[in-house]
Amino acid sequence: xxxxxxxxxxxxxxxxxxxxxxxxxxxxxxxxxxxxxxxxxxxxxxxxxxxxxxxxxxxxxxxxxxxxxxxxxxxxxxxxxxxxxxxxxxxxxxxxxxxxxxxxxxxxxxxxxxxxxxxxxxxxxxxxxxxxxxxxxxxxxxxxxxxxxxxxxxxxxxxxxxxxxxxxxxxxxxx
Numbered sequence: 001x002x003x004x005x006x007x008x009x010x011x012x013x014x015x016x017x018x019x020x021x022x023x024x025x026x027x028x029x030x031x032x033x034x035x036x037x038x039x040x041x042x043x044x045x046x047x048x049x050x051x052x053x054x055x056x057x058x059x060x061x062x063x064x065x066x067x068x069x070x071x072x073x074x075x076x077x078x079x080x081x082x083x084x085x086x087x088x089x090x091x092x093x094x095x096x097x098x099x100x101x102x103x104x105x106x107x108x109x110x111x112x113x114x115x116x117x118x119x120x121x122x123x124x125x126x127x128x129x130x131x132x133x134x135x136x137x138x139x140x141x142x143x144x145x146x147x148x149x150x151x152x153x154x155x156x157x158x159x160x161x162x163x164x165x166x167x168x169x170x171x172x173x174x175x
Contacts, residue, residue: 038121041162062096071163116128124158128155130153154167
C-alpha cells in the first residue's frame with residue numbers, strides 16, 4: 001500500500017512537471033559534468049536540509065528546525081513514513097515541540113541520508129532519491145538505528161537557488 005502511494009506521488013510529480021516543459025534543458029545528460037555537479041550540489045542541499053553528516057549536524061535540535069524554517073519554501077510539505085501529509089507550518093510546530101522536549105541531538109542521531117541519486121531534471125525541478133537511516137538514542141543513551149526509508153526528494157530552483165520542495169518517505173521493511 002505504501003509503495004502504491006509512493007508511486008502515485010511520483011507519477012503526479014512527473015506529470016505536473018511535464019507542464020513546465022518550456023524550461024526543460026536539453027543539455028541535461030545523465031552522467032555528464034553538469035549532471036554530476038548538480039547531483040553533488042543537491043546532495044549537499046539535502047544534507048543541510050536534514051542536518052546530517054558531521055558537517056551539518058547540529059547538537060541543538062532547535063537550530064536545525066530554525067534552519068529548515070528558513071530554507072523550506074512556503075508550500076513545502078512532506079509525506080511521512082506513516083503516509084501522513086504535513087505542511088511546513090505543522091512540521092516546524094511539531095519539530096519545535098520535539099526540540100523543546102529533547103533539545104540535544106547526540107552524535108549522528110536523526111536522519112542520515114545515504115545513496116543519494118539524482119534521477120531526473122525538468123527545468124527548475126529536480127527529482128532525487130536516497131536511502132535514509134534514522135538513528136536515535138535508546139534508553140541507555142546509545143544512538144541506534146530505529147528505522148529506514150527510501151525517500152523521493154524534490155528540489156525546485158527559486159530565485160536562482162536550489163531548495164527542497166517536498167519529500168515522500170517509504171519505509172523499508174526488514175525481513
